Amino acid sequence: MTVLGDDQQYHAAVIELVGVLAIGELMAFQRTAADAALAPDLADQAALARMADAEYRHFLALAERIEQLGGDPFVVMAPFQASLAEFHAHTAPSDWLEGLVKAYVGDGIATDFYVEIAAYVDPQTRALVEQVCLDMGYAEFVVDRVRAAIIADPKIGGRLALWGRRLVGEALSQAQRVAAEHDGLSSLLVGGVERPGADLAEIGRMLARLTESHTKRMTALGLAA
């Protein structure tokens, strides 16, 4: 159990980070696959199935990393299940377009956040987190479908902009809950005695980066952030 050195708390925190990401991908897989039933035609159903399949592959890679780090994936993932289930229950899309915006905007914020935190973990875990988070693969598809829908009926833009804001609100409220319940994750960010973390200025810059990326995604969709 010396993959990450002797700092037990740090080791546990890295495993927790991979665990929350792993269960996030497993639940995203279930939601994306189920949302495919909302798709207007079979080609779009197949496109969503492809996204879901990518999420499943991410889950497998993350579960494998947890085992490499000496953890049991299901034990590590379990504490995050309630928060994520609540997020999905509060943000069940009522139609195809809401599902697409959720996949793009919601996953976008989550993965930006994971990539930021990954700056504070070992290089191998960081490479895996970055690889998983950058391989979302559906940006172009979602942007294309949402923009076309807004052109066809501009009123849709207002409704989807509100939906995007609601997604951010729910994501923040669950993120706060996860951080409050899992000290380890926050400790990755603020650092330890022998391990530099982020100071307040850096955390401020991180939040600015997350907000900026979110605004870019909303703009790409043709929505007011």
Added chain:
Amino acid sequence: MTVLGDDQQYHAAVIELVGVLAIGELMAFQRTAADAALAPDLADQAALARMADAEYRHFLALAERIEQLGGDPFVVMAPFQASLAEFHAHTAPSDWLEGLVKAYVGDGIATDFYVEIAAYVDPQTRALVEQVCLDMGYAEFVVDRVRAAIIADPKIGGRLALWGRRLVGEALSQAQRVAAEHDGLSSLLVGGVERPGADLAEIGRMLARLTESHTKRMTALGLAA
């Protein structure tokens, strides 16, 4: 368009067979992934996700074969969407165990039937259908979970046996609808001028084989067929 020779009707019928199987796998993928949310724990959720992933891979292989045969997968699949959606709407599992029995018993009958029909198509398509149908991969998992549940509460066995009979009834009624609406598929079985098909005695033996395999699956689960 000479992959299967010059018999246009036969060619179209083979593509139809692959098409109905392809949309079956795409919809099975969506249902299995969504049913994972019913699983009692994360390990079982992950096991169902693995099954769903196998179904997605089958869909990809079948869609590719349709393209090799000169068809557009989505055009070929579309006519079967209503029947399959109706089957799934009529057999939405109300809990985890019903979902498992549906996956094992329902998919079991369907794939046995496809393998029987595949005896009447070209060797390459036949090999693909057999490979897809034999790679179900969850028999052991389902049998284990269902038997354990019946041991824990024997009353469950009666309810699940009824559920199994209902699945067969719905499957037969949709299969009749598909056969009635798609002459090509039936023509594969009964043959053409230059192509031997099954005579009445052979069709009788085929039905006997299907029934026998179904009874074996129900028995494996500890259920009365």
